[in-house]
Amino acid sequence: MARQQQGSGRRANGDMSRATGSGSRQAGKRSGEAYGKREGSAQRKAVAPARHASNRSSAQQPAIRPTGAYIEGRRAAAEALRTGFPVKRALVAEGADRDASFTALVADVQAAGIPVRRVSRAELDALSAHGAHQGIALEVGEFPYASLQDVIARAGDGAALVVVLDHVTDAGNFGAIVRSAEVVGAAGVVIASKRAAEVTVTTYKTSAGAVMHLPIARVPNIARALEDLKAAGFWAVGASEHAGGVCWETPLAGRIALVMGSEGDGISRLVLETCDDLTKLPQRGQTESLNVAQAATALCYEWLRQNQ
Secondary structure, three states, rough: OOOOOOOOOOOOOOEEEEEEEEEEEOOOOOOOOOOOOOOOOOOOOOOOOOOOOOOOOOOOOOOOOOEEEEEEEEHHHEEEEHOOOOEEEEEHHHHHOOOOOOOHHHHHHHHHOEEEEEHHHHHHHHHOOOOOOEEEEEOOOOOOOOOOHHHHHHHOOOEEEEEEEEOOOOHHHHHHHHHHHHHOOOOEEEEOOOOOOOHHHHHHHOOOOHHOOEEEEOOOOHHHHHHHHHOOEEEEEEEOOOOOOOOOOOOOOEEEEEEEOOOOOOOHHHHHHHHOOEEEEOOOOOOOOOOOHHHHHHHHHHHHHOOO
């Protein structure tokens, strides 16, 4: 779908127009309100590990001291092995390998040359960010973020989706959005380098391992990143519940940079002014709106539908 940038004609007051096949359509006054209510929860902090014994008595064995991030859970651990994600060591709950499938997973870990340490479930519970480690945690180093150019290169020359998060702060929302983006075949996700959720233990789990399949770029300036994406042929579409038209009416075919705002404040003014268009989900009920992860999932699938 052909699009034409309107540089000098962009209105200073935050309204925008967009050329379509049937003429121009006002996208409506920009609003910084987010999809969903303020969720009010800060990112979960890592819990200090308990001081228990692993293979010998607690008096003889030092407590686990985390030196990096941990991938928790059987599915996420299996994905890490399958994708060759760098792992320092595996912490395995004592007695957990009575389960045949778990025994096979631990055998795969050892076959990959990863050191295995047997620990008590209490130690894994203390180390876990959410208590759902399922008997295994893989210690990894710093997450290997991609550059914005890596994401653009992965998009190729045809239709592509890049999800841009304007300071989404909740790690659970972040992981869920990455999972949805990966499922629909997005080229990558772009996040802010400060005051935003990062790839953490919670993100590994809530994304079901999707962070290991999809490039995630951290950038210092979201508005500048959008300009770079637009220079690469992307059309920037911001999600706002006060947009003029719903997603069924918004052209999302082709190369789309889908911008989702933070849980409390929505899309910031400068980022809104950088968007080419706004869109929203249709609504019939009385609830204010969906949260940012739910809205992102619905819009990702609308992009997929229009690009079938």
